[in-house]
Amino acid sequence: MADSITNLTVAFAIISAAVLLARKFRFSAIPLLVLLGILCGPHAPHGTWLDLRLVQSTESTALLGRLGVLLLLFYLGLEFSASRVVQGGATLAKGGSIYVGLNFLRGIALGWLFFHSWPETLVMAGITTVSSSAIVTKLLVDLKRTANPETELILGILVFEDAFIAVYLSILSGYLLAGQTSLLTGLLAGLITVAFISGLLLLGRRMGPYLDRWLNMRSGEPFIVVSFTLLLVMACLAERIHVTEAVGALLIGLVLAETSHAKRLIQMVAPMRDLFGAVFFFTFGMGIDYRTFGPAAWLALLAVVATVAGNLLSGFIGAWVCGYRGRAAVNVACTIMARGEFAVIVAGLAAAAGVAGILQPLAALYILLLALISPVLAKRSRWIYETLVRPWETRRERERQTVGG
Template identity: 50%
Template sequence: MDHIILEVGLAIALIAVAGLLSAKIRFSVIPFYILIGMAVGPHSVEFWHFDFRFIESAPLIEFMGRLGVLFLLFYLGLEFSVGRLIKSGRSIAVGGTIYIAINFTLGLLFGWLSGFPFQETLVIAGITTISSSAIVAKVLVDLKRTANPETEMILGIIMFEDVFLAVYISILSGLILSGSTSIGGILLSTVIALVFMLALLTLGRKAAPMLNKLLNIRSNELFALVIFAGLFLVAGLSETIHVAEAIGALLFGLVLAETEHMKRIEKLILPFRDFFGAVFFFSFGLTIDPTALGGAVWLSLAAVAVTLIGNLTAGMLAGRSAGLSPKASVNIGLTIVSRGEFSIIMANMAKAGALMAVIQPFAALYVLILAILGPLLTKENKLIYYLLNRLFRWDRKQASTSHSK
């Protein structure tokens, strides 16, 4: 533990350098955070008798990264309100079903056509289906798109994915880890997760007056303690009942968005969101072994192509089912194309179950490509929509004009 403070300080300095470099060339900062983490991770080498590999500080940096996910999703929830989300409840259910059905089916087909056995195919389908909540939240905030009409659908799909993930992990753990998973147990877990999410959303509608009085605290110190206590308790409770802690943070943000203290909470959370969010992507890079990626290049590239096609198709159908424009529908598919923490969870499960070794480097490279490509595609959504519109002619007037922006 002698060098833990120095290691954390070095990590923060490297994150700052990556951020300055991305700002200099005006590119998304997320890939830079991930790549710098890869460059100095546990699989790199010692430099000048100092171990750059963050061996001692890795658990602390990983925990700080988890906090980053909570703050990113909590802040995203604050940008909305329960009322807005509930108003779109039916269209979100339809859109979420469309998104999961298309991407999961394509994942199964991809695994089967690639020649994987049954259990490996199920893992690959899970890896390619679930979006990264952290990257999606970061992109929406950085590009200032939280007020866009399609963002409600994006948030809804993220929560819908979490219910699917809770069920799917229960099934996979029973199959792969040689446990016994009963249908009744899976259904009970699903019902508990749904009831918990609906209870929090209902609380956001009914308890706003009480929360307004509770949060009427003059002291900034006490105000921060109350907000942080609520955030971590709700997120921690979510995890215990098989709802991702990030979704618990999102729901807590949605609840507090109904209060008159929302702006004060946003101002409080903003620096924590930025700092710990950056650490998350750096810590994610630390987990990727660059030397193990070569054997899964073609498999990963093929999976990326399948995911891009599936996401754009699902985004178009989900958006149109909610009455959104073709442009907004394309934005849905592009924004949630990034894969991240949940895909790595699936790959780790495969490793624990002694499945084919190629799944680990495949998942790492697949996630890395989409973590880099996703924010870039989302930023260039106008150009991509213009090109797709030229092909499919959703808006004939725009297709006949030049791309002006």
């Protein structure tokens, strides 16, 4: 057995390789990290002449991965601002809720079709509903579409999805950790979590000015140390009252986002999130045995097909409602396809709660496939528009003319 620092060194060497490769090929790092986790972790392929089990799953890798989730959600909370959602206005709210709502229903249907049981169904919905802000934003920059009119809508929908996943994670974790089998009691547990959270947020609002003054430190060292401690304290507290620590992290992020230090904290936390977040995606992959892919592969493939079709439709309808027509609407539908960090977080949550083990390999395959498909779809949006939507539009136009004449 290698000692822990050697193990960690090997792990980080592989993580660096993944991140560098992703950069080189303009590919998202998240699926690559999960893939390398599968290929180099304790369940890696090994034979007499080749042993790929380079990284052991030790306490230290698990701890760093756990910190990764905490920081990912802490950051989500910090960056989230209610004013942004409100700023988007009524049209954006309509488009966003239609998009998220349709996708969520599709996720529920898919989950029920696969598993016929509520915990798995809700996890499945969580995995497939929300697209990856990281991948989509990167795609927009790479395709030079940031100045396009529909990009505002795409980014608005992403903000909307962040809000949705924050609420959904809280409910889901309450439901899963309560260990309930019936939907109603489980949802009740979830609602208690939400009540607790909103109570804490209100308290946080009240505490805002005090926190503001208390955190008013000029030098960076005490500031980041105290903030990190706050994060850990909150994670501990959440764990104590049977809410997952991730939700605690999200919560303290939301509370601190209201203080005037939010911007500074975001700058300081971002590199930590990148570092430990990468470990989290890697350790998630390490926990997956590719030998269990058999049944998961079919489900993942089905889920991908359903997601692509459903997403094209819901994205198009959402964009249509917001007043985007033609190519712009198709661009919206094609770009917000990728799934990533949230799918992994939800699947990780399910693993912690001991829900069906098939969900993790399923999620891994799912995000890998979508990460491969989504850039192609986004690039080919013109072709999709011309073959699928154009004929429909011209027919509509012609019908209108005949009715008018």
